[in-house]
Amino acid sequence: MKRTLVVTGASSGIGLETTKKLLKNNYRIIGIARDFSRQPIDSDNFIPITLDLADISPLPQALTQINRDHPEISGIIACAGKGRFGSLETFSYEQMKYLIDLNFISNTYLTKSLLPTFKKKDHTDIIFIGSEAALAGGKWGAIYSATKFALRGFAQSLRQECAKSGVRITLINPGMVRTPFFDDLEFNHGAEEENYIEASDIAQTILNTLEMRPGTVIDEINLSPLKKVITHQSKAKDNHSPH
């Protein structure tokens, strides 16, 4: 058995593929999400924890408990997140807060909770899934992009803060990845396989990052599909394409 890692968003898409890949490579995974029933993971080395990361108030207590129950945790792969796109006035205040809490605040809480233990260990990893929206703002993406810019600033600052410890910080910024992320959106990457990144590609990138020689840190990785295509679909009228 290698290390025990927390993977948020382990029930779908990037987090699910990453969990499968890491289990196959002999890691032990504590998965966090709200619903693991859609694609159950059958492994003795997988511990599912049901938690709503957008519900910020009870989160510190839940995270303290996880930390107490599993002092062996030596890494975080933070994948949980959601997309919502549209002009600012189409968002309710609640929708704005939800996106900020889930995509940004929950990651700061999770990190704060585990960091003191991590700093005492020789070798730990914190890998955040950012986005190409962390690199440039785009039409309809004001809140989503802001959450990912915030996460990027957090990751960069934390990297400096941890630079005298064994804690490695990495930010991965994908373009469009073929996952259920687009199920509620009115756009996606289109059907051709050059139009999207596979979740398994991100999982492989995460494995490579974890298995890099401990003395080297991969600070940030940007990935994009070979062909950049946006396909519009009319299912969610209030959830617009950023392009």
Ligand SMILES: NC(=O)c1ccc[n+]([C@@H]2O[C@H](COP(=O)([O-])OP(=O)(O)OC[C@H]3O[C@@H](n4cnc5c(N)ncnc54)[C@H](OP(=O)(O)O)[C@@H]3O)[C@@H](O)[C@H]2O)c1
């Ligand atoms: N797909 C893309 O094109 C793309 C591109 C760039 C960046 N990203 C980022 O990649 C990350 C993963 O997205 P994905 O593409 O894998 O999407 P996905 O398939 O929809 O997966 C999202 C994951 O987040 C979890 N999640 C959502 N709301 C949650 C909540 N309130 N509490 C706890 N967990 C919650 C979901 O689990 P439950 O529903 O079970 O709670 C699920 O496991 C996100 O941060 C997204 O912003 C995606």
